Amino acid sequence: MTKVVEPVSVKSQAKLAQKASKSLGMLSTQVKNEALHVVADYLDQNVATILTANEQDLQNGKKAGYDDAYMDRLALSEARVKEFAQGLRDVAKLDDPSGETLDEWTLENGLNVATVRVPLGVIGMIYEARPNVTVDATGLALKSGNAIVLKGGSSAIHSNRAIVKLMKEALANTEVSSDAVQFIDSTDREATEELFTMKEHIDVLIPRGGGKLISAVVNNATVPVLETGVGNCHIYVDKDADAQKAISIFVNAKTDRPAVCNAAETLIVHSEWLSANKEALVSAFNEHGIGVYGCEKAVKEIERAEPATEDHWASEFLSLDIAVKVVNDVSEAVEHIDNYGTKHSEAIVTESKETAARFTGLVDAAAVYHNASTRFTDGSALGFGAEIGISTQKLHARGPMGLPALTTVKYVMSGSGQIR
Amino acid sequence: MTKVVEPVSVKSQAKLAQKASKSLGMLSTQVKNEALHVVADYLDQNVATILTANEQDLQNGKKAGYDDAYMDRLALSEARVKEFAQGLRDVAKLDDPSGETLDEWTLENGLNVATVRVPLGVIGMIYEARPNVTVDATGLALKSGNAIVLKGGSSAIHSNRAIVKLMKEALANTEVSSDAVQFIDSTDREATEELFTMKEHIDVLIPRGGGKLISAVVNNATVPVLETGVGNCHIYVDKDADAQKAISIFVNAKTDRPAVCNAAETLIVHSEWLSANKEALVSAFNEHGIGVYGCEKAVKEIERAEPATEDHWASEFLSLDIAVKVVNDVSEAVEHIDNYGTKHSEAIVTESKETAARFTGLVDAAAVYHNASTRFTDGSALGFGAEIGISTQKLHARGPMGLPALTTVKYVMSGSGQIR
Structure with missing residues (x-):
């Protein structure tokens, strides 16, 4: 008897994230906050693993001849790891936007209408260099009840892989499914491009990086994009x-x-x-x-x-x-x-x-x-506590984006048999 | 000496709309409401012109063998014209979302921060059949301070052309620039496709019509889209x-x-x-x-x-x-x-x-x-007064969209020399 092992595809990962987002969206704020603390502590305990992986990226970066500024963004230290672990605890302190009733009214026929903030679902994060984005973005996603698919830059792949592995190990001991965090472990451009059109399983793409990356996403994605742009x-x-x-x-x-x-x-x-x-x-x-x-x-x-x-x-x-x-x-x-x-x-x-x-x-x-x-x-500077990026687009969110930018709204109607 | 006349291109029309949107965005609610009434009255006075043009579309439709439901959507009558003219007066009665201060706070350094609703700018409306959309969409756009570029279906082109001509004639007697309404007078698919990528001059595309039209826009546009979708x-x-x-x-x-x-x-x-x-x-x-x-x-x-x-x-x-x-x-x-x-x-x-x-x-x-x-x-049914469509997307607006869906937000900062 042969066992058929399905290869790990970008699509299968996005599907896993989507499935995990369902239960994640139903979790209480407290449960999500506890999970963020578990992940933070685990990263703290495993700094050495992260730094070893980062060393590989740094050596490859040196060989590739990256400039000092780039190498600095790529480099991790114990202090930097502790900093982004602490970032997760800080995100735990923020108000949970998900579940908030924004408005509520009753129609003449007695039908109760409420508009409720809910998570977007699955966030596709496409980013360059800085491995801290891996942790920051995951923290913001989970806190707001979203699953996340991470596609970092090739130059940081060892660091990102190690960080995500640890985060998933930590999540396995929480009520948040570790499937809620997916790491596209590939340096192929094709893997990134697959994310562009995965409308069925990904609700929003957030590109973070240079102008070229952002315009590649904006110009080619059919998945809606939160554009964080250049500032002239x-x-x-x-x-x-x-x-x-x-x-x-x-x-x-x-x-x-x-x-x-x-x-x-x-x-x-x-x-x-x-x-x-x-x-x-x-x-x-x-x-x-x-x-x-x-x-x-x-x-x-x-x-x-x-x-x-x-x-x-x-x-x-x-x-x-x-x-x-x-x-x-x-x-x-x-x-x-x-x-x-x-x-x-x-x-x-x-x-x-x-x-x-x-x-x-x-x-x-x-x-x-x-x-x-x-x-x-x-x-x-504006007191938002955390920022996913600064939106230069007009739809959905504009300017500095806090956690509410990762939510949408749902009309929840409760009746007693109302018909029209 | 030869005079060079620039041909009317989709781009030049979008540019005109964008220019007009600037001053339109600064007009008071009262001035915009007055303009809506002037347009409504003028359409009422010129029902005959509209019906004559509509007759041409109906005859062409008959030749093309459209079915009864389609012909019914295409057909105008005095009553239908009066209805959409009245629709403009109803929109005049609605609250103006533009200019509303949503939130305001002062930083410790004394910098005052306000988030203010502002028009999106230029709306690109791509729609099929029903000529009433030409008037409805224009009314909603102008009321919220937006210019509009209209691209209707070929089968209604005579009706739409006549209606837009009248609306622009009416606007010429108001403080709203008649350039704020642009009609793409073409049955070419290329003209529609040009709108898809005109990010510099169009802020949002709203497709209204069948699933095919909507997915063509969603899949090909780099301009952000407000997706009004199919309901299964x-x-x-x-x-x-x-x-x-x-x-x-x-x-x-x-x-x-x-x-x-x-x-x-x-x-x-x-x-x-x-x-x-x-x-x-x-x-x-x-x-x-x-x-x-x-x-x-x-x-x-x-x-x-x-x-x-x-x-x-x-x-x-x-x-x-x-x-x-x-x-x-x-x-x-x-x-x-x-x-x-x-x-x-x-x-x-x-x-x-x-x-x-x-x-x-x-x-x-x-x-x-x-x-x-x-x-x-x-x-x-929900008491919004007017509806641009029902959004099935998650970003920006979800569910029935009223006038606020045609606005974005601007951070307005007032200081006395604050630096960071």
Whole structure:
């Protein structure tokens, strides 16, 4: 007698996750929180296993010639592992969005209608490098009652494999099915692409990583996508801007963490303000080592500015460089943002409430700021406790996404025989 | 000197709509309501023009050999025109979702954070037959501050063209730009397909029509889609069901309006209940002229039942026919729904609160019912005033969609120089 062993396919894994999501969705908050603690403790106890696996990824990364920044994102340490284990305990402390009754009313015929938050079901997470995403995303998924299918980057496959194995071992001792966490153990692009169209078994895809990864998912997926996008953010300094506020906001947005998505990439400046405050602005550029690429007018006004290319306007520098565009009014500023912005975070500095209202009304972005740095577009800065990512799409969730972004709504109707 | 006239392209129309959406988004509710009244009155005054155009579509439809149901959906009359004109005035009465502050808080550093509902921007509406959608969708879009790009079915092109021309003429006398309504005057499939990927200028696509149209949009669009889907709805009659409630709910859900999406297509029945209530059930089938296709057990028990095919389980009958599946417990019922349901509306009839809770908890659908007919999944039945469609997707909006489904959220931050 031969035993037929079905090969582990992406589809069979997604199906297992879907099945597990059913019972997971019915568990109490307490049971889910206990499971998160069990997983956290187990990761803590098995740091060595994770670091050994990570060492393999690091050696392969060295061979592949990855740059320092990339290697740093890939590298784990005891402290980093303890940090993401602690992250699971922190997620356990957050309010459980699932099961919350959002609204409830009774029709004239006596039918009771309630809208209840429920888990989305199965989340497909497609991500690059950082192995901490493996743990963070799993924690957020389980807490909100969702199963998760993880497809990490090839460069972190040993770390991710080890982490998931441990998480599943830990879950086996809890009421959460270990099938609720699925790891696509493959470096094939085909495996990722299979996830794109698995509408029957996966409810949402969340890509986390560079622009290329995100657009590959957005352009090819039939599964709905939660798009966490690139931030090409602008600071517009209006003619009525306070000079000190303007320079401090701009410097903060540009230099605090240049590589993050809510950092400023272009300074749009009103010609009158520039004439009046050129010296102070140039001093700030010099003091903070900011490289300047400018439009024709900016190049004329600012000695050290080099001409900006189309690419400078359209892309993130992710460095201490900035593009400078000189405009003659707020409409021109809004037009520039319309052309080049990525609908992430956009700021105006002005003492005119009218101009501020015009700017925040007209600019189409997840977050619009008046007299503050764009750096506040961030789940932790806003007090969300945890963040799945920052959505630059308009449907479902926009801006920093907390746990509720991983839920949908269900109409629950209770009657006594009502017909229409 | 030759004058270069740019041809009217789908892209140029989408761009015009996008430009118009900017100023439209800033208009007050009152101004938008006034515009809706101006359009309604103008349509009323020009019924004859619309009916003449409709006559052309009807003649073409006759030549093409469309069936009666189709011709009925296509046909306009003075009464129907007055009805959709009145629909615009009704939409004017609804609350304007746009501009509503959903939440507001102040960070420790004094930065004020508000989440404000704002229009999505530009809605791409792709629909078949019924010319009333042209007016209904435009009214909902404008009321919520959105521009709209309309792509109707070829068979209604004369009616739609005439209606849009009148709406734009009317808007020219209001503060709403007539560019906010764009009509893709083409019967080419390519024109529709161009809309699928116009992410830069269109914020959401809403397909309204048959399953083929919807899946073409879902499978090919990179623009986010609000999926309004097919309803393959089930009534599960549990062993603890009250016989009178069960039969009355089933008959209502099946026969009230068999062609609509919230009608029942399959009756799942517990074997014990069936044994005890076979006669009453068969009488109801007979009384209402219901054709029965059954699983093996059902065919054995119910004399007039023919064997059901896979297609009977998987598709909408849209007629007085029903598929009958006999099960031994609620889990088996849920499993059948998981396999064949379309996540629209699903009902259980039972006197057991426990079984009801299990069913409504486990079944994954926009609406789940305990002891009531599925026919209540409907914007007007629930008191929404107007409905863009019934969403069977989980992201953004689920179930009957009112005006808020056409909005997104914007974080509006007001500070006094806050940096991080």
